[in-house]
Amino acid sequence: MMMPPRHRAIWLGAVLLFLLPLLVLVATGYSETGRYGMLSAARVMLAELGLTAPSAEHDILKLRLLRALCAVGVGGSLALAGAMTQGLFRNPLAEPGLLGVGSGAMLGAVVAIALLGGYGPDMWTRPQAGDGLAAAAWTRVVALGLVPLLAFVGALAATFTIYRLATRQGRISVAGLLLTGLAINALLGALMAALQVLLLPDWQASRAIIAWGFGTFDDRSLFHIVVVWSGALVALAAMPLVALELDLLAGGEDDAATLGADPARVKTVVLACVALATAASVSVSGQIAFVGLLVPHVTRLLVGPHHRRLLPVAFLAGATLLLLVVVFQHGLCPVLAEWVAAGSPRLAVACRRVTSMQPGALTSLLGAPFFLYLLLRQGRRVLGG
Amino acid sequence: MRTAPNGTSNESGAAALVARDVRLTYPNGVRALDGASISVAPGEFLAIIGPNGSGKSSFLRVLAGLQPADSGQVLLEGDAVSALEARERARRVALVPQTLDVLPGYSVEDFVLMGRYSHLSGWRLYTRHDYEVARECLKRVDAAEFSTRGMNEMSGGERQRALVARALAQEARTVLLDEPTSALDLSHQLLVYRLIHEMHRGAGRTIVVVTHDLNLASQFAQRLALMQRGRMVSEGAPADVLRREVLEKVYGSELAYGMFERTIAGGSRPWVLPWARPETSDT
Numbered sequence: 176m177m178m179p180p181r182h183r184a185i186w187l188g189a190v191l192l193f194l195l196p197l198l199v200l201v202a203t204g205y206s207e208t209g210r211y212g213m214l215s216a217a218r219v220m221l222a223e224l225g226l227t228a229p230s231a232e233h234d235i236l237k238l239r240l241l242r243a244l245c246a247v248g249v250g251g252s253l254a255l256a257g258a259m260t261q262g263l264f265r266n267p268l269a270e271p272g273l274l275g276v277g278s279g280a281m282l283g284a285v286v287a288i289a290l291l292g293g294y295g296p297d298m299w300t301r302p303q304a305g306d307g308l309a310a311a312a313w314t315r316v317v318a319l320g321l322v323p324l325l326a327f328v329g330a331l332a333a334t335f336t337i338y339r340l341a342t343r344q345g346r347i348s349v350a351g352l353l354l355t356g357l358a359i360n361a362l363l364g365a366l367m368a369a370l371q372v373l374l375l376p377d378w379q380a381s382r383a384i385i386a387w388g389f390g391t392f393d394d395r396s397l398f399h400i401v402v403v404w405s406g407a408l409v410a411l412a413a414m415p416l417v418a419l420e421l422d423l424l425a426g427g428e429d430d431a432a433t434l435g436a437d438p439a440r441v442k443t444v445v446l447a448c449v450a451l452a453t454a455a456s457v458s459v460s461g462q463i464a465f466v467g468l469l470v471p472h473v474t475r476l477l478v479g480p481h482h483r484r485l486l487p488v489a490f491l492a493g494a495t496l497l498l499l500v501v502v503f504q505h506g507l508c509p510v511l512a513e514w515v516a517a518g519s520p521r522l523a524v525a526c527r528r529v530t531s532m533q534p535g536a537l538t539s540l541l542g543a544p545f546f547l548y549l550l551l552r553q554g555r556r557v558l559g560g
Numbered sequence: 561m562r563t564a565p566n567g568t569s570n571e572s573g574a575a576a577l578v579a580r581d582v583r584l585t586y587p588n589g590v591r592a593l594d595g596a597s598i599s600v601a602p603g604e605f606l607a608i609i610g611p612n613g614s615g616k617s618s619f620l621r622v623l624a625g626l627q628p629a630d631s632g633q634v635l636l637e638g639d640a641v642s643a644l645e646a647r648e649r650a651r652r653v654a655l656v657p658q659t660l661d662v663l664p665g666y667s668v669e670d671f672v673l674m675g676r677y678s679h680l681s682g683w684r685l686y687t688r689h690d691y692e693v694a695r696e697c698l699k700r701v702d703a704a705e706f707s708t709r710g711m712n713e714m715s716g717g718e719r720q721r722a723l724v725a726r727a728l729a730q731e732a733r734t735v736l737l738d739e740p741t742s743a744l745d746l747s748h749q750l751l752v753y754r755l756i757h758e759m760h761r762g763a764g765r766t767i768v769v770v771t772h773d774l775n776l777a778s779q780f781a782q783r784l785a786l787m788q789r790g791r792m793v794s795e796g797a798p799a800d801v802l803r804r805e806v807l808e809k810v811y812g813s814e815l816a817y818g819m820f821e822r823t824i825a826g827g828s829r830p831w832v833l834p835w836a837r838p839e840t841s842d843t
Contacts, residue, residue, distance in 0.1 A: 180665075265663055415683075415684075419677065419680075419684050422666070422670075422674065423674055423677060425662050425663040425666055426657075426660045426661070426662050426671075426674075427660070427661070429621075429626055429657075430657060430660060432625075432626055432646065433624055433626065433650065433653075433654065433655040433657075434650055434674055434675065434677045434678065434730070435646050435647035435648075435649065435650030435651070435677050435678030436646065436677060437646045475665070479665045480663055480664070480665035480666060481665075481666075481670070
């Protein structure tokens with residue numbers, strides 16, 4: 176590990192770039208609903224383009240491919256947004272959630288779920304009996320789009336409110352942003368709790384809210400993928416505009432300004448990217464904890480703080496991590512369950528349970544102890560900022 | 561050395577930096593600047609001195625273009641500093657902060673390269689030339705041997721060298737320094753002023769330093785400007801400003817006066833020290 180950080184960044188980036196498509200193939204080919212080989216993803220795409228006839232398992236494989244693409248987009252977006260936030264706030268403990276993106280999206284989603292009375296694939300894949308065809312199509316669109324839409328609106332509204340409240344005389348202070356964020360997050364959390372309590376009698380809605388709260392990539396449609404990747408692409412495209420400037424911010428805003436950077440412009444671009452990318456992710460997959468905090472942090476330890484290396488590698492690392500979670504849950508756990516089935520039926524049941532766990536819960540389960548370990552190992556460096 | 565590609569402002573004999581009647585009141589009602597004016601000739605070394613709260617640092621921030629004034633004018637090489645685009649401004653004026661907390665992970669060389677930001681072209685990639693300039697500037701301040709070490713592992717003196725090297729790498733004709741010695745021991749105070757002297761004499765920069773230290777200012781600067789309550793109360797050669805009649809009004813009467821016989825800037829210069837004069841027994 177005594178490689179210079181610059182070389183380490185290139186190596187890590189190359190390995191991740193190689194690993195990502197491989198994991199997409201694995202995630203599409205292998206899961207608890209059957210193993211169809213590494214080329215399944217290619218078969219789905221050929222069939223979708225109308226070049227070959229769809230296979231019998233086409234629908235299952237398509238859902239798996241979408242799940243994998245969703246995980247890649249969400250993981251990359253959250254990690255990239257986290258890296259940008261930490262650079263802007265000059266604090267390795269900052270994360271997009273401070274800007275109200277998460278709680279705003281959650282409140283929007285809860286409102287939408289309350290209006291719909293639930294949220295799940297049965298609402299957009301099967302036409303409802305008795306409806307006319309056009310009406311059925313319309314209900315499906317509403318059922319599919321309302322939760323992401325309101326979550327997206329909620330995320331941006333919360334971020335914008337915090338941004339406005341923290342702006343004084345045209346200048347935005349980082350401390351002001353943190354404090355305002357804290358207050359608004361608390362308010363949104365309280366509103367959400369109240370709504371959830373009111374919705375408790377509605378079993379269907381409550382279940383959907385809890386599931387959404389921990390995040391899921393299951394049963395995503397092409398629409399979800401487009402939303403996630405739009406946000407991710409905006410943030411990726413903005414990377415070259417802010418990477419070097421975020422480095423200049425290492426000595427503070429005034430110092431960056433004397434070097435010729437425009438801290439106000441950097442702040443606006445970064446906050447817009449973070450809000451868009453995170454809102455797109457959270458509105459599609461719900462809350463995935465710790466990726467936006469942990470992945471950039473660990474990436475920085477490996478490749479150094481230079482944002483030209485940090486931002487792209489963090490994106491790849493976040494995407495890989497969530498894809499690994501998907502492969503672990505749906506690829507590895509069913510296999511493990513089979514292996515141990517004869518010896519210990521209970522362990523097999525546990526393994527199968529992990530398969531249906533929310534990936535957001537899994538990232539918390541793995542992320543929190545790891546983060547604690549990092550804090551203890553180099554507490555001074557992390558806390559001293 | 562490359563200079564800013566802007567010919568409009570380089571009339572011969574124009575001042576490097578002019579401030580006219582600058583006023584500034586902070587939102588909390590504190591009036592920091594109340595008609596401050598100064599004119600700095602190209603290649604001059606000016607020290608702005610004055611008691612705590614006299615507005616020195618605010619004035620420096622206005623001169624650097626970091627803080628817009630409420631009224632008045634600041635001209636940098638003939639152009640209003642507030643109207644200059646950020647990178648153009650950075651090519652003309654550099655600011656050396658008092659201290660700087662840099663996030664971990666950046667080496668001294670990374671830090672000095674940041675001074676090249678305003679010279680980068682469209683893709684904002686450091687060129688071979690930028691690396692050469694950075695290396696030269698590090699050599700100039702005797703910092704070449706620790707260029708690969710982390711910026712936040714530096715001792716106070718090493719950090720000051722890196723700060724000066726970065727300002728040199730910026731290749732701005734005017735360099736402003738904010739209280740460069742206030743946190744340093746005696747030997748490091750001298751080191752910093754030798755670095756400033758090198759920027760002035762060796763690299764030909766126009767220097768404006770804001771400082772509490774009358775004696776270092778007296779030894780090194782060509783001209784002093786004494787500030788009180790947001791404006792200049794005295795201006796001129798050190799011997800004209802560091803006089804009993806002038807300083808007593810600003811700092812009170814408990815001061816002792818003397819002369820450095822010879823100084824690095826040439827000739828003799830006055831010194832001033834605080835002196836708790838005991839009551840004489842026979843009065």
